[in-house]
Amino acid sequence: MSLVAAAVCPHPPLLVPEVAGAAAGELDTLRAACDTAVGRLLAADPEALLLVGAGPSTTRYSTADHGTLRPYGVDRQVRLWKVNCSGGPRLPLSLTIGAWLVGRHDVDLPRFAHAVAADTPPGECARLGAELVAATGARTALLVLGDGSACRGRQAPGYDDPRAPAYDERVAAALADADPDALLALDPGLSAELKVAGRAPWQALAGAARAAGGAWRGDLLAHAAPYGVAYLVATWERP
Numbered sequence: 273m274s275l276v277a278a279a280v281c282p283h284p285p286l287l288v289p290e291v292a293g294a295a296a297g298e299l300d301t302l303r304a305a306c307d308t309a310v311g312r313l314l315a316a317d318p319e320a321l322l323l324v325g326a327g328p329s330t331t332r333y334s335t336a337d338h339g340t341l342r343p344y345g346v347d348r349q350v351r352l353w354k355v356n357c358s359g360g361p362r363l364p365l366s367l368t369i370g371a372w373l374v375g376r377h378d379v380d381l382p383r384f385a386h387a388v389a390a391d392t393p394p395g396e397c398a399r400l401g402a403e404l405v406a407a408t409g410a411r412t413a414l415l416v417l418g419d420g421s422a423c424r425g426r427q428a429p430g431y432d433d434p435r436a437p438a439y440d441e442r443v444a445a446a447l448a449d450a451d452p453d454a455l456l457a458l459d460p461g462l463s464a465e466l467k468v469a470g471r472a473p474w475q476a477l478a479g480a481a482r483a484a485g486g487a488w489r490g491d492l493l494a495h496a497a498p499y500g501v502a503y504l505v506a507t508w509e510r511p
Contacts, residue, residue: 275405275484276510277316278414278477279309280447282503283325283369283469285344298498305494305505306373310415312507318413320382321374322404323352324476325366325417326469327387330400334359335383339368350375353383366417366469374415384408388472390464394456397472398479405480416477418470420502428500430467439466440495440502443474447506450490452478470504477508487511 287303289296313321336359338351350372352363363371367385374383386404388397405412420440423433439462446454455478463471481488487510494505 274411275480276318276411276413277313278416278481278508279313280416280418280470280474280477280504280506281306281309281370281373282419282505283366283417284419284499284501284503285341285365285369286499287369288341288344288346288372290346290348291341291344302494302496302503302505307376308493309505309507310373310377312509313413313415314377314379316413316509317411318381319410320384320408320412321415322408322412323367323370323374323383323385323415323417324401324404324473325364325370325387326390326473327364327366328389329387330389330392331387333362333367333385333387337362337385339363339365339371341368352385366473370415370417382410388476390469390472391460392472393460394458394475397475398456398482401476401479402483404476405484414477414480416470416473418473420468420470420497420504422467422469422501424497424500424502433466435462436466436502439463439468440497440504443470443502444492444495444504447504448490448492450481450488450508452482481508
């Protein structure tokens with residue numbers, strides 16, 4: 273196991289300035305935090321990048337696959353890494369935004385991507401995270417894409433739920449403390465009720481970190497809910 277660093281970022285399409293349009297400035301702080309998180313991954317001198325995010329099914333993608341921003345009003349493809357005829361427009365939103373975040377940096381490391389189905393049980397998420405990092409056979413940096421609750425206020429996609437702030441605070445504390453056990457304790461049922469997109473990917477992170485062993489130092493770079501959805505950015509690094 274050679275996990276050298278990990279980062280957590282959200283995946284709203286509005287992170288992409290062309291999608292946000294005139295509102296792009298509203299997420300400048302969040303965008304900068306994501307850039308910092310990805311920069312720290314690269315500073316750990318990895319030999320490969322692994323992107324893990326939520327998707328409709330648990331799926332491994334080709335290094336030549338790409339995502340599209342067309343459903344969000346911008347006719348633009350976002351490639352994961354390579355360009356060849358074997359790839360296709362297969363990446364879900366989480367991995368599309370993850371690939372876009374990596375693409376903002378001048379790096380040509382091998383990139384791999386894997387989606388985790390939203391209803392995957394915690395134990396399976398943990399096993400998947402450990403297996404994915406081990407399978408790269410290289411010093412690997414892990415970029416985890418996931419949003420928090422979508423029930424923060426009456427204008428939120430999931431309307432208002434009084435349980436949402438406490439849930440997001442638990443996630444924020446677990447990320448800040450680099451606490452795999454706290455992430456694995458997140459309840460799938462409650463997470464689904466709060467429309468949390470990040471629960472399964474976060475638990476894959478927990479499994480990867482726990483399997484890698486040793487100590488981790490967490491740093492929470494951002495925690496906000498500007499549109500009724502909790503967006504968290506964090507890094508896990510070796511002390």
